[in-house]
Amino acid sequence: MSVQRGRLYKFPWSKTDNPGGWVEVTDECNLSCPGCYRHRLEGHRELSRIKDDIVACQRLTNCDRMGIAGGEPLIYPEIVEVVDYIARLGMKPMLLTNGENLTWELGRALKAAGLTKFHFHVDCGMPRSGWTGKTETEMNALRQKYADLCWELGGLQCGFNITVFPRTLPDIPAVIEWARANMPRVHHLSLVAFRAIPLDGTYEFYAGGRRVDPGVFKHSVMDQGTIGLTSLDIFETVRRHFGEFIPCAYLGGTSDPESYKFLVGVQVGGRSGFDGFLGAKTVEITQIAHHLWTGRYFDFLRFPETGRRLFVLGLFDRELRRTIVRHFAGVARRPTRLLEPVYVQSISFQQPNEILGNEVNMCDGCMNAMVFRGRLIPSCRLDEYRLFGEALRPVRKGGSLEGGSSNQA
Amino acid sequence: MKKKEVRPRQSMDTRSLFRMPWTMADNALSWLEPSRKCNIRCDACFARNDPQSEKTVDQIERDLDELLGLRRCDAMLIAGGEPLTHPAILEIIAMVKRRGVKPVLITNGVGLTPEWIREMKRAGLFGFTFHVDSHQGRPGWTGKTERELNELRQTFADMVYDAGGMICGFNMTVFPDTLSYVPEIVVWALGNVHKVQSYTLAALRLVGPNAPFEYFAGGRPVTLEDTAYYTRESYADLTSRDILASIRKVIPDFEFCAYLGGTALPHSLKWAVGSRIASRTDGFGQLGPKAMEIIQVGYHLFKGRYMAFGNPKWNGRAKPLFLLGAFDPSLRRAARAFIGKALRHPSLIWKRLFVQSISVVQPTDFLPSGERDNCDGCPNKTIWRGRLVSACLLEEYAKFGAPITAVPREIPGRLFLQNRFNEEEKA
Numbered sequence: 161m162s163v164q165r166g167r168l169y170k171f172p173w174s175k176t177d178n179p180g181g182w183v184e185v186t187d188e189c190n191l192s193c194p195g196c197y198r199h200r201l202e203g204h205r206e207l208s209r210i211k212d213d214i215v216a217c218q219r220l221t222n223c224d225r226m227g228i229a230g231g232e233p234l235i236y237p238e239i240v241e242v243v244d245y246i247a248r249l250g251m252k253p254m255l256l257t258n259g260e261n262l263t264w265e266l267g268r269a270l271k272a273a274g275l276t277k278f279h280f281h282v283d284c285g286m287p288r289s290g291w292t293g294k295t296e297t298e299m300n301a302l303r304q305k306y307a308d309l310c311w312e313l314g315g316l317q318c319g320f321n322i323t324v325f326p327r328t329l330p331d332i333p334a335v336i337e338w339a340r341a342n343m344p345r346v347h348h349l350s351l352v353a354f355r356a357i358p359l360d361g362t363y364e365f366y367a368g369g370r371r372v373d374p375g376v377f378k379h380s381v382m383d384q385g386t387i388g389l390t391s392l393d394i395f396e397t398v399r400r401h402f403g404e405f406i407p408c409a410y411l412g413g414t415s416d417p418e419s420y421k422f423l424v425g426v427q428v429g430g431r432s433g434f435d436g437f438l439g440a441k442t443v444e445i446t447q448i449a450h451h452l453w454t455g456r457y458f459d460f461l462r463f464p465e466t467g468r469r470l471f472v473l474g475l476f477d478r479e480l481r482r483t484i485v486r487h488f489a490g491v492a493r494r495p496t497r498l499l500e501p502v503y504v505q506s507i508s509f510q511q512p513n514e515i516l517g518n519e520v521n522m523c524d525g526c527m528n529a530m531v532f533r534g535r536l537i538p539s540c541r542l543d544e545y546r547l548f549g550e551a552l553r554p555v556r557k558g559g560s561l562e563g564g565s566s567n568q569a
Numbered sequence: 570m571k572k573k574e575v576r577p578r579q580s581m582d583t584r585s586l587f588r589m590p591w592t593m594a595d596n597a598l599s600w601l602e603p604s605r606k607c608n609i610r611c612d613a614c615f616a617r618n619d620p621q622s623e624k625t626v627d628q629i630e631r632d633l634d635e636l637l638g639l640r641r642c643d644a645m646l647i648a649g650g651e652p653l654t655h656p657a658i659l660e661i662i663a664m665v666k667r668r669g670v671k672p673v674l675i676t677n678g679v680g681l682t683p684e685w686i687r688e689m690k691r692a693g694l695f696g697f698t699f700h701v702d703s704h705q706g707r708p709g710w711t712g713k714t715e716r717e718l719n720e721l722r723q724t725f726a727d728m729v730y731d732a733g734g735m736i737c738g739f740n741m742t743v744f745p746d747t748l749s750y751v752p753e754i755v756v757w758a759l760g761n762v763h764k765v766q767s768y769t770l771a772a773l774r775l776v777g778p779n780a781p782f783e784y785f786a787g788g789r790p791v792t793l794e795d796t797a798y799y800t801r802e803s804y805a806d807l808t809s810r811d812i813l814a815s816i817r818k819v820i821p822d823f824e825f826c827a828y829l830g831g832t833a834l835p836h837s838l839k840w841a842v843g844s845r846i847a848s849r850t851d852g853f854g855q856l857g858p859k860a861m862e863i864i865q866v867g868y869h870l871f872k873g874r875y876m877a878f879g880n881p882k883w884n885g886r887a888k889p890l891f892l893l894g895a896f897d898p899s900l901r902r903a904a905r906a907f908i909g910k911a912l913r914h915p916s917l918i919w920k921r922l923f924v925q926s927i928s929v930v931q932p933t934d935f936l937p938s939g940e941r942d943n944c945d946g947c948p949n950k951t952i953w954r955g956r957l958v959s960a961c962l963l964e965e966y967a968k969f970g971a972p973i974t975a976v977p978r979e980i981p982g983r984l985f986l987q988n989r990f991n992e993e994e995k996a
Contacts, residue, residue, distance in 0.1 A: 535833075536835050
């Protein structure tokens with residue numbers, strides 16, 4: 161295995177001390193993506209309730225960034241006010257959007273309200289007008305459009321979310337290649353393995369001791385083969401293409417600490433090219449320094465253009481030292497590179513919740529927790545709470561009472 | 570002159586505390602059980618006393634390696650059952666030590682002798698946590714109060730102190746009828762600050778037939794009547810806040826500096842620690858959240874793991890900690906108190922200062938919805954069939970293969986959006 165856990169930094173994030181919070185403004189969407197876990201139940205939410213949830217989420221999680229999601233948040237009429245409210249509370253507002261409704265004017269208004277980052281969900285599984293039937297590699301053209309728009313708006317970070325299916329896995333290296341060519345404009349890629357509730361009869365599902373029908377969920381599938389992709393599968397695909405790719409930090413699972421629910425590699429480079437990676441020690445030092453000074457861990461820094469001051473941490477980080485050597489070797493070949501800014505770009509390999517034995521293996525340190533009826537829940541399971549009042553409890557059919565590990569699943 | 574009233578500077582709001590950065594895979598502690606056999610029968614034990622449960626050294630070594638493969642930790646709590654009943658206890662201690670982890674015994678201390686302590690020290694033992702309370706049915710000590718049991722605590726503390734070079738801690742399950750004795754235990758421990766580095770006060774948790782739940786494991790209904798923690802009445806009301814209030818009767822300015830929250834209620838005080846700075850005669854204050862944060866993350870940066878226990882060599886050398894007062898208001902207050910007293914009594918400069926930690930634990934709770942509130946970042950994870958489980962739930966895995974889930978007998982109005990969803994589906 162090319163990932164050595166002993167060399168990775170385990171993020172110290174917990175429920176009450178976490179960089180990420182999450183709020184949903186609507187469950188309506190202008191696209192209908194296959195496998196989406198959000199159902200249309202409530203429509204646009206009242207602004208006052210959204211504000212209450214934002215305050216409660218900040219209070220419960222101590223978060224540094226607040227993800228604004230849905231549904232599609234850009235169709236919410238008062239989205240600018242939501243962004244403004246989050247920014248005034250001292251958090252970094254981040255919009256998770258499919259981008260369909262984004263215009264130059266709306267982008268400017270959101271930026272003026274204090275938006276820090278756009279996180280665009282773009283993949284070839286989405287039924288977008290004019291983009292159906294495209295490969296993941298061809299979707300880079302749409303990503304470029306959004307990245308350019310953010311760049312022109314200025315002062316906004318840009319990330320992309322890609323749901324990875326077994327059929328789209330081979331195209332992922334081409335997406336990373338594209339991201340590397342856009343270091344100044346693209347600051348984050350989330351590669352998320354597709355997950356759904358299995359309906360093949362392996363499990364029964366219970367809520368409050370009663371058996372319930374999981375077939376009501378849109379994100380349920382008959383064939384478990386489509387939901388078997390892991391973050392390591394995606395990482396290995398990337399690693400085969402970019403032999404030097406090094407992850408630096410992770411979150412494990414709540415049931416299986418060996419699973420990589422969130423595995424991160426951070427690339428360093430500039431307009432003229434890629435230099436290398438950050439190592440675990442740099443991530444550890446920056447996380448704890450941020451926490452010591454601000455009292456909060458961070459999801460992303462406000463300015464991805466870190467400059468060469470980042471290189472000071474090479475004193476403690478062997479991987480970063482290698483990056484520095486490559487950087488200055490590049491400068492020696494082309495001295496004008498010294499005038500170019502240095503950026504960081506994070507690539508995360510994510511594996512949402514899955515069933516192991518009789519338990520659901522969640523992210524230990526989930527950074528997308530949200531407030532639902534005054535309590536903190538993982539946002540990926542919101543509809544279980546909305547429909548059944550609590551998270552579903554899977555039980556393997558056939559009476560096996562034993563738990564399992566990912567190796568057995 | 571009117572004595573100035575000392576008030577705690579913080580309320581019980583966990584947001585003013587440092588949330589320990591401990592997680593499932595990277596924690597300060599882990600838990601190893603060589604056996605579930607025990608030589609006494611405590612009223613509130615969460616493990617069934619099983620004389621046939623003794624593991625072979627090979628099995629224990631496999632458990633240990635699996636555990637350390639899944640989880641980084643600073644110290645390994647060797648527990649049970651009673652670990653001293655295992656004939657290969659010295660080998661087990663040495664086995665943990667060889668892997669670079671601090672072996673700490675959690676024991677009732679029955680039959681412990683100074684010679685045995687020295688042997689275990691030679692094997693590499695880092696220290697002891699003695700479980701002593703008045704609900705243990707301990708031979709020769711039945712019917713004694715917690716106050717009288719301080720004599721037994723003193724015996725153990727003296728034995729470990731005489732052997733030297735090891736840490737000594739105590740833990741006690743707090744029952745409703747022993748809560749009032751907590752102040753006397755605190756006073757005893759403070760009087761032994763040079764011998765006792767830590768003590769833990771854990772709130773009683775027992776389930777009974779009057780609990781308003783039905784229980785399930787792996788989807789099947791189960792009964793708890795033959796589990797170790799079933800009694801005729803439920804005891805689940807005592808909280809860590811009650812214990813804190815009891816501590817504050819004798820240390821009015823006592824404050825926690827760090828905590829772990831709950832898995833269901835993130836801000837419930839499942840595990841909290843306060844670290845006092847004191848000489849043998851005077852208390853000066855305590856570490857604040859920032860000091861604890863710097864200690865934890867600094868240790869992790871250099872050692873690659875979070876700190877469970879300080880080195881016994883540091884015992885009595887706490888003065889350099891005042892330097893962290895540059896970042897920590899609580900330590901600044903302690904430093905000011907120390908300097909103020911030293912100006913009046915200059916001999917204090919040469920006296921040793923100690924750190925003594927008081928931990929308060931509120932074990933698993935069943936919420937009215939039936940959901941369980943466990944410690945988020947549980948320090949007592951152990952290995953069960955190749956996976957990490959909480960030691961306090963091990964009985965459930967061993968008996969039912971899964972943790973128990975509870976369902977309220979009267980189900981509140983859930984499924985509140987189900988009807989609307991069904992209507993929309995039909996539409």
